[in-house]
Amino acid sequence: MPRPKAAVTLATVATTAGVSIATVSKVLNGRSDVSSATRARVQELLNQHGYVGRRPETVVRDSVELFYQGALNNYSVEVIQGVVEAGQSADVDVVLNAHPRRESTVTDRASRWIRELIAGGRRAAIGITSELTDADLAALSRARLPLVVIDPANIPEPDVTSVGSTNFAGGMAATQHLLELGHRQIAYLGGPPTSGCNQARLSGFRSAMEAASASVPRHYIWQRDFLYDDGVAGGSALLDLPDRPSAIFAGSDEVALGVMEAARSRGLRIPEDLSVVGFDDTQVARLASPPLTTVKQPLREMGAVALRTALRLAAGDPVDSHHVELATTLIIRDSATQFTAN
Structure with missing residues (x-):
């Protein structure tokens, strides 16, 4: 009667492949920090020996x-x-x-x-x-x-x-577009002052306005958060001003939609009475009514x-x-x- 074949161990495979036991273990566990050549050599030996781990169902992935x-x-x-x-x-x-x-x-x-x-x-x-x-x-x-x-x-x-x-460049592009459309009373409604991306967008806005010799009153800058409710609140405050802006650059698409709702609730039409530009180009920008002009982030x-x-x-x-x-x-x-x- 033939003697049962001895069980193949990780050490056997490692010795044959000329690698460490740890490397064989990494191949078994699907780790990514093993070269493709080593992985192929170890996998071929595992297949040749018909190696089956003790608990194949508990493979650990990175x-x-x-x-x-x-x-x-x-x-x-x-x-x-x-x-x-x-x-x-x-x-x-x-x-x-x-x-x-x-x-x-x-x-x-x-x-x-x-x-x-x-x-x-x-x-x-x-x-x-x-x-x-x-x-x-x-x-x-x-x-x-x-x-x-x-x-x-x-x-x-x-x-x-x-x-x-490129938040600064995006802020400039959005503002320059509004300036090219003839707007000069443009407000910025963005996120928290502590947010780096918000500060970059605001700086791009200011830079474009300064280059066009367009003034930015202090009350034309609102910094809250990047959410819809902040757009409604900030938009309402800006549109209730005696010298309300003709355009608003919003720091996110959600803020822009909030601004558009604030305008509608006051009987203002988008874009005939108020132009709005957002930032992000998320799905809501395409679904908005009218569809939202915005700065696309990848x-x-x-x-x-x-x-x-x-x-x-x-x-x-x-x-x-x-x-x-x-x-x-x-x-x-x-x-x-x-x-x-x-």
Whole structure:
């Protein structure tokens, strides 16, 4: 009677392939930090020997934490889709979680958060428009967990890796379009003063207005948040002014829609009585009535770049830049038109 064939071990495969046991384990677990040639050689030997792991159902994949604050909106959904699609291409799981806002025990919360990420096997963390505290950044640094932020809610530290768009150029393009249409009384309704992308858009707006020798009264600048309700509130305040603007540049598409609602509630027509330009080019811009002229951010590509950058940092590879800005494009639709004096 033939003797049963001895069970093949990882050590046997590793010795035959001329690699470490850890490398064979990485191939079995689908890890991405193994060269394609080594992976192919190890996989061929595993197939030849008919190796079956003890618990093939518990294959561990690399994972990245994707976190956000507040409610999800059209902007964040587009970015999330970009991160997830890039994760699929890289064979990496993306785990989406809400990041808690500030608490009285900030340091304890930050430490607890990082412990959860490490316990979950995260290789890196990506934040979407999230406000990170010094305690968050310190905890991530101590844990050697790479961080990439997309349009951070607060202006990041110089050494924090970030991905965004050409917000200054986008702000200039939106304002120049309104100026070319003959508007001179143009207001800006944007996000929080602490937001880096908001400040860049506002600076682009101011620069275009100054170049055209168009004055900007202080009460023509509103900075709240990038949400629809802020557009309604800010738009209402601007449109109730004795010298109301003939055009409003909104810092997001949601804000622009809020402005349009504030105008309609006052019997004003878009764009005949008020021209509006947004920022983002999310789905709501195309569904608006009339369709919204807006500055397009490549939101999905921003998410994809953030994922790829996070994985490079996790692998210890150099990155071309710690601050990446992708190009914006003005998309002209029907919410802004030539200015005519009443």
